[in-house]
Amino acid sequence: MKLCKKCGQEKPLSEFSKHPTAKLGVRPECKPCRAKDNGRWRDANREHTRAYFKRYYQENLEAERKRSREKMRAWRAANPEDAAEQSKKHCRLYYLRHKEKYETYRATYLNNKRGVDHQPYTRREIYERDGGVCRGCEQKLKFGPYGFHLDHIVPLSLKGPDVPANIQLLCVKCNCSKKAKLEGQIHLPV
Numbered sequence: 001m002k003l004c005k006k007c008g009q010e011k012p013l014s015e016f017s018k019h020p021t022a023k024l025g026v027r028p029e030c031k032p033c034r035a036k037d038n039g040r041w042r043d044a045n046r047e048h049t050r051a052y053f054k055r056y057y058q059e060n061l062e063a064e065r066k067r068s069r070e071k072m073r074a075w076r077a078a079n080p081e082d083a084a085e086q087s088k089k090h091c092r093l094y095y096l097r098h099k100e101k102y103e104t105y106r107a108t109y110l111n112n113k114r115g116v117d118h119q120p121y122t123r124r125e126i127y128e129r130d131g132g133v134c135r136g137c138e139q140k141l142k143f144g145p146y147g148f149h150l151d152h153i154v155p156l157s158l159k160g161p162d163v164p165a166n167i168q169l170l171c172v173k174c175n176c177s178k179k180a181k182l183e184g185q186i187h188l189p190v
Helices: 031-044 046-059 061-078 080-097 099-114 123-129 172-178
Strands: 016-018 026-030 149-152 167-170
Touching: 016 031, 026 031, 031 046, 046 061, 061 080, 080 099, 123 167, 149 172, 167 172
Parallel strands: none
Antiparallel strands: 016 026, 149 167
């Protein structure tokens, strides 16, 4: 047991921070009193504290990154199922945030693979050009991720170009019945 110089309470030695040159090998004030003093000093010297931590961070940036990577590797090794689930979740969230970018990459990849022409376009452009009306059944369509399909008049599988002039707005029913056929396609958009 030891008496704290700040609060005057007698506490066990485990309540005191270690100090190699101090009496009994511990500091004269208990951990809670020392924390209060440190907090007061940090509040009074905020700019000095910020500058110190910024300098420390810059000097130890690579070591901190290395330590963080090692910690993450150890966690992944200890929790493979959780790590896989977390990775899937992050990939899915990233995909949802950057969906148009992925769709552009995919379209470019497929067009290069098939050897067809490609011009960039967006769903909004095609929707506005066609007036939000299905080219098959003249039904009014609402704009949204599942409100309509973009259909290639000459299908990509038949070497049709991936350009706005070869794309039409169709409702889900019309597009699913058309599939990859050319029949009945007489209204090409200009």
